[in-house]
Amino acid sequence: MQAEDEPIKTSCTVAHQHCKCFDFLTDEQRALIEKNRVTVEFKKGEIIAKQGSFTSYVLMVCEGLAKVYFEDKDDTLILRIAAPGSLIGLTSLTKSSNVFHYSASAYVDTTVKLIDINTFRQLIGENGLFAAAIIDILGENSIQKNERFYCLTHRQSYGKLADLLLCLAGNIFRTQKFVLPLTRKELAELAGMSTESVIRTMKKFQDDKLITSNGKTIEIINPEGLLKICELG
Amino acid sequence: MQAEDEPIKTSCTVAHQHCKCFDFLTDEQRALIEKNRVTVEFKKGEIIAKQGSFTSYVLMVCEGLAKVYFEDKDDTLILRIAAPGSLIGLTSLTKSSNVFHYSASAYVDTTVKLIDINTFRQLIGENGLFAAAIIDILGENSIQKNERFYCLTHRQSYGKLADLLLCLAGNIFRTQKFVLPLTRKELAELAGMSTESVIRTMKKFQDDKLITSNGKTIEIINPEGLLKICELG
DNA sequence: ATAAAACCATGATGTATGTCAGGATTCCTA
DNA sequence: TAGGAATCCTGACATACATCATGGTTTTAT
Numbered sequence: 101m102q103a104e105d106e107p108i109k110t111s112c113t114v115a116h117q118h119c120k121c122f123d124f125l126t127d128e129q130r131a132l133i134e135k136n137r138v139t140v141e142f143k144k145g146e147i148i149a150k151q152g153s154f155t156s157y158v159l160m161v162c163e164g165l166a167k168v169y170f171e172d173k174d175d176t177l178i179l180r181i182a183a184p185g186s187l188i189g190l191t192s193l194t195k196s197s198n199v200f201h202y203s204a205s206a207y208v209d210t211t212v213k214l215i216d217i218n219t220f221r222q223l224i225g226e227n228g229l230f231a232a233a234i235i236d237i238l239g240e241n242s243i244q245k246n247e248r249f250y251c252l253t254h255r256q257s258y259g260k261l262a263d264l265l266l267c268l269a270g271n272i273f274r275t276q277k278f279v280l281p282l283t284r285k286e287l288a289e290l291a292g293m294s295t296e297s298v299i300r301t302m303k304k305f306q307d308d309k310l311i312t313s314n315g316k317t318i319e320i321i322n323p324e325g326l327l328k329i330c331e332l333g
Numbered sequence: 334m335q336a337e338d339e340p341i342k343t344s345c346t347v348a349h350q351h352c353k354c355f356d357f358l359t360d361e362q363r364a365l366i367e368k369n370r371v372t373v374e375f376k377k378g379e380i381i382a383k384q385g386s387f388t389s390y391v392l393m394v395c396e397g398l399a400k401v402y403f404e405d406k407d408d409t410l411i412l413r414i415a416a417p418g419s420l421i422g423l424t425s426l427t428k429s430s431n432v433f434h435y436s437a438s439a440y441v442d443t444t445v446k447l448i449d450i451n452t453f454r455q456l457i458g459e460n461g462l463f464a465a466a467i468i469d470i471l472g473e474n475s476i477q478k479n480e481r482f483y484c485l486t487h488r489q490s491y492g493k494l495a496d497l498l499l500c501l502a503g504n505i506f507r508t509q510k511f512v513l514p515l516t517r518k519e520l521a522e523l524a525g526m527s528t529e530s531v532i533r534t535m536k537k538f539q540d541d542k543l544i545t546s547n548g549k550t551i552e553i554i555n556p557e558g559l560l561k562i563c564e565l566g
Numbered sequence: 567a568t569a570a571a572a573c574c575a576t577g578a579t580g581t582a583t584g585t586c587a588g589g590a591t592t593c594c595t596a
Numbered sequence: 597t598a599g600g601a602a603t604c605c606t607g608a609c610a611t612a613c614a615t616c617a618t619g620g621t622t623t624t625a626t
Contacts, residue, residue, distance in 0.1 A: 177483045191472035201476045228458030238471040239424035243434045250410045
């Protein structure tokens with residue numbers, strides 16, 4: 101039985117919350133950001149950012165849930181789920197190639213702030229603490245991606261799905277029982293397996309009393325068991 | 334027939350050269366770095382950095398070739414190859430958790446500069462251009478990791494190995510014919526497949542006149558063909 | 567309200583690739 | 597320079613998982 105603020109440690113699929121970088125701004129700097137940002141609401145399924153397109157802003161998810169994914173040919177790889185507090189587009193801060201290197205779309209209705217990229221760059225230049233915070237965020241993202249990378253390449257389906265479920269419970273919904281706004285197909289994309297395998301494996305987890313699932317409502321009743329499955333591969 | 338300075342574009346496995354961040358330092362700042370760094374030589378196979386251990390420096394590869402890898406249980410995932418110019422340990426700049434989040438070891442005899450991490454932090458704080466350059470590097474690493482991630486999860490063995498070979502030729506050795514300091518087992522680790530599969534696939538590539546390979550010497554004779562294999566999966 | 571589309575579910579089948587076993591070659595060391 | 601270890605290579609075998617097919621259910625849209 102873990103506390104809500106101390107989620108289970110898994111390889112994890114999702115971004116942590118990190119708006120803390122803005123805490124290091126002065127009042128004027130914060131005002132500058134406020135002046136150079138707009139808030140946009142995206143409907144479920146809408147594309148928030150498109151890989152390859154020019155970008156003039158960094159995105160911050162305020163409400164909702166977004167999928168950040170890499171596209172190549174007709175196939176896609178989900179890089180992470182962006183929950184409220186996540187920044188999207190930090191990899192496009194490079195002056196030389198200001199295009200999005202991945203796409204993002206809304207899993208559910210999602211509110212996003214678009215912050216002017218040049219303002220962002222300016223603040224990095226003039227506020228060392230802010231810059232350091234951004235570097236922290238990039239570092240955290242990198243570490244998390246390594247873990248997810250490991251998970252998807254070294255585990256087999258049971259482990260991948262167990263990891264994903266623990267992650268959703270621990271980091272996104274922050275409770276053991278939640279209504280999943282994702283389809284099995286989307287779970288499959290996240291876990292890097294086929295939709296059918298997800299369904300079969302979910303069934304297995306139910307038979308083994310690790311979870312219950314009626315439709316979209318999922319409850320994790322044996323997190324330790326799931327964790328063990330993660331660790332065994 | 335591509336120019337040496339314009340390597341083939343692949344998902345790639347290796348880090349690009351990027352020392353450019355130091356170009357933005359003032360003479361005093363550069364002197365400060367010089368004063369707070371040591372140079373260390375590692376023999377082939379030696380561990381340069383160990384995941385989980387405390388770190389007080391950022392590493393820069395000067396000569397040689399290093400493997401950057403993530404460890405979990407007995408299994409490992411290679412994150413990238415660090416060629417001269419690569420920085421290792423940027424993800425440990427966070428004040429809160431100054432441990433290495435991955436290990437590094439020397440593929441061949443390798444010279445590394447250890448730069449004091451607090452000096453590094455100080456320079457990020459006081460030199461916005463330097464900070465921006467570090468953010469660029471982290472961003473580039475992230476983009477590259479996405480591509481490699483995609484490659485390893487979405488392609489099958491032929492595509493993965495073809496990609497790796499093009500990468501080694503294009504980005505590490507920068508020539509179509511090179512003496513590979515890696516074993517088949519190490520190639521397998523890099524491509525995320527079994528040693529036997531690497532050997533079999535290499536044989537297939539030879540039969541198809543895509544490469545030649547006597548022992549450690551490998552020549553890519555049909556890069557376009559290999560690239561096509563990458564793209565087809 | 568009803569049609570269409572998407573989603574969920576389950577069984578049958580195929581295949582890519584890992585694993586195991588064995589032998590040949592190369593590399594290292596004492 | 598010999599003996600042992602690591603590496604390289606090949607074949608046989610096993611299997612996890614994707615794919616395909618089909619039908620039932622839910623959601624969406626008009």
